[in-house]
Amino acid sequence: MDYQAIAKGLRKQIIMMHAKSNGSHVGSALSSLDILIVLYFCILKIDRATIGSKNRNTFILSKGHAVSALYAVLAKKGLLAGKYLKRYCINKTGLPGHCTKGCVKGIEVSTGSLGHGLSIGAGMALAKKHDGLRSKIFVLLSDGECDEGSVWEAAMFAGHHKLNNLIAIIDYNKIQAFGRTKEVLDLEPLKDKWEAFGWSVKEVNGHNFKELSRVLKNVPFNNSKPSVVIAHTIKGKGVSFMENKLEWHYRSPDNEQLKMALRELE
Amino acid sequence: MRQSFVDTIIDLAKNNKNLFLLTGDLGFSVFEGFKKQFPKRFFDVGVAEQNMIGVAAGLALSGKTVFVYSIIPFATMRCFEQIRNDLCMQDLNVKIVGMGAGLHYGIAGSTHHAIEDISIMRSLPNMTVICPATPEDTRNAFRAAMLRKGPVYIRLGKSHGILDCKSKQRFSVGKASLIKNGDDITIIASGAILYDAKECADYLLKNNNIKTRLINMHTIKPIDKNIILKASKETKAIFSVEEHSIIGGLGSAIAEVLAQSKNKALFKIFGLPDAYPKSFGDRNYLLKKSGLSAMKMASDILKVLRGR
Structure with missing residues (x-):
């Protein structure tokens, strides 16, 4: 599968969605996109045929503010009609700016306030074990989200109960809402923290499709532990003037910037 | 419990x-x-x-x-x-x-x-x-x-024993139970403080011949509007009793119903003051301090009825 081509097309789509709606968080969406592509096109096996099945994998976008990337991926997967993407974050839309359960078939958990998704994922992982289902739960968190104490409550719980069917992915672009993670609240040593909480950890380049798919195909990394993938990413990835810039956590491209971004992605 | x-x-x-x-x-x-x-x-x-x-x-x-x-x-x-x-x-x-x-x-x-x-x-x-x-x-x-x-x-809360309840109706969420009927005043209580409300109603009957309609509002949301409106038409005054702040609890829920109806019944909320207690003790001590004893409520009810 030509991940590069898919990623290029979806980046354009996402930038147009943000330009039209003036919606925030385009930088976060571009940071997460490649991870979402690998999940949906290689790992999860969620599509129109399997979405109704009980024994399929589940995905939770705990960093709900990156939902524009998820909408674009779901549309590409045929789980959401592409025409709705134009209605992202405008009045009367069914596609609001954070994950809202029930709006779109593929969005199964409401998120937006950080630090909720991992606990919910742990509950789902428990239920799967109880019911003897072998499928897995994947939860994508942001780096700033790891400031929330509830993330570590969930991490401790999942480690204690050896939830090997729970996989967390950290989109570690090193920029949170008001500054660099290093300056706001340093997460390092992040790998050691997860290991100390009973998780098995792998670090990857979050924009390298080969690496991402190789690692995500190999979960659980340890059969008696939950797995976490620390994905090193770049905020605003793919558009030179957005990359690594805090302001694209909030701004949306104007007409000129939209043209420039689309030209870069040709 | x-x-x-x-x-x-x-x-x-x-x-x-x-x-x-x-x-x-x-x-x-x-x-x-x-x-x-x-x-x-x-x-x-x-x-x-x-x-x-x-x-x-x-x-x-x-x-x-x-x-x-x-x-x-x-x-x-x-x-x-x-x-x-x-x-x-x-x-x-x-x-x-x-x-x-x-x-x-x-x-x-x-x-x-x-x-x-x-x-x-x-x-x-x-x-x-x-x-x-x-x-x-x-x-x-x-x-x-x-x-x-x-x-x-x-x-x-904790159990305060079996309540001698005349109501034979089945428990249903959103439908209050009538503990005893009466046509003079209504007391609506929720939670274990219902026992004190009953003691208060018994006192008023014995000493002042006031017949109280006593209601157990076990569901606060959804609130039983009908039983409140009926009481406001059929009895002289309504008193709510709760072991909760006077802000936002049972009394407020009843007030929301009454204030939006055309029935203008006399109404008073018995609850805990909008404050954290400054002196410490067991539940009975604190209830008494907050004016939630049966005797204090009975005397306050009499004052309201006398227009004071």
């Missing part, structure tokens, strides 16, 4: 393979039986209430009905946003069981008291709020919560 709760939940778990019970490390000498009978459906999640609600949400999203337990402030306030976002916004089958209604934890102090919880829980869309007064109410509340779709908050 604890015993009625634990017996009922064991009964329910026998018949419902999907029932799970989570506790935030509380329930010593309460949950051992449940844990022994249903080890795979019982989790002590540790002292981590935010995670408890999130895990409950994940289980509920997977088709389970989940009861979660802690002392009220920890079960409702520590994890409020998880209750709002995870349970209420997604309308999930999670039933929050809070122990220690009002001042039941008495001498333990204000951190363990629950004087704001009804107000907070009542404001949440999709949430049902039940405050059982008697052991029988408790059993009924749990059975009803199991059947009811969506999140339910059950506010428990």
Whole structure:
């Protein structure tokens, strides 16, 4: 599968969605996109045929503010009609700016306030074990989200109960809402923290499709532990003037910037 | 009440393979039986209430009905946003069981008291709020919560014995029970303080020949509007009695109904003052200090009736 081509097309789509709606968080969406592509096109096996099945994998976008990337991926997967993407974050839309359960078939958990998704994922992982289902739960968190104490409550719980069917992915672009993670609240040593909480950890380049798919195909990394993938990413990835810039956590491209971004992605 | 709760939940778990019970490390000498009978459906999640609600949400999203337990402030306030976002916004089958209604934890102090919880829980869309007064109410509340779709908050106090209740009607969420009929005044109470309200009504009958209509408003949300409006037409005055702040609880819920009707009944709220107690003692001591003894309420009611 030509991940590069898919990623290029979806980046354009996402930038147009943000330009039209003036919606925030385009930088976060571009940071997460490649991870979402690998999940949906290689790992999860969620599509129109399997979405109704009980024994399929589940995905939770705990960093709900990156939902524009998820909408674009779901549309590409045929789980959401592409025409709705134009209605992202405008009045009367069914596609609001954070994950809202029930709006779109593929969005199964409401998120937006950080630090909720991992606990919910742990509950789902428990239920799967109880019911003897072998499928897995994947939860994508942001780096700033790891400031929330509830993330570590969930991490401790999942480690204690050896939830090997729970996989967390950290989109570690090193920029949170008001500054660099290093300056706001340093997460390092992040790998050691997860290991100390009973998780098995792998670090990857979050924009390298080969690496991402190789690692995500190999979960659980340890059969008696939950797995976490620390994905090193770049905020605003793919558009030179957005990359690594805090302001694209909030701004949306104007007409000129939209043209420039689309030209870069040709 | 604890015993009625634990017996009922064991009964329910026998018949419902999907029932799970989570506790935030509380329930010593309460949950051992449940844990022994249903080890795979019982989790002590540790002292981590935010995670408890999130895990409950994940289980509920997977088709389970989940009861979660802690002392009220920890079960409702520590994890409020998880209750709002995870349970209420997604309308999930999670039933929050809070122990220690009002001042039941008495001498333990204000951190363990629950004087704001009804107000907070009542404001949440999709949430049902039940405050059982008697052991029988408790059993009924749990059975009803199991059947009811969506999140339910059950506010428990301690048992104050069997209440001599004339009402033969079946327990139904949102339908208050009539404890005794009367045409002079109405007292509407919720939770264990119903026992004091009854003592107050008995006193008024014996000493002043005032016939009180006594109502057990076990469900605060949805509130039973009909029984309130009927009382406002048929009796001279309505008094609400609750072991909760005078802001946002039972009295407020009744006031919302009365203020928007054309019936202008005399109305007074008996509840805890909008303050944290400055002196400490057991529940009875604190209730008395707050003017919630049967005798003090009776004398206040007489004053209202005399227009003072």
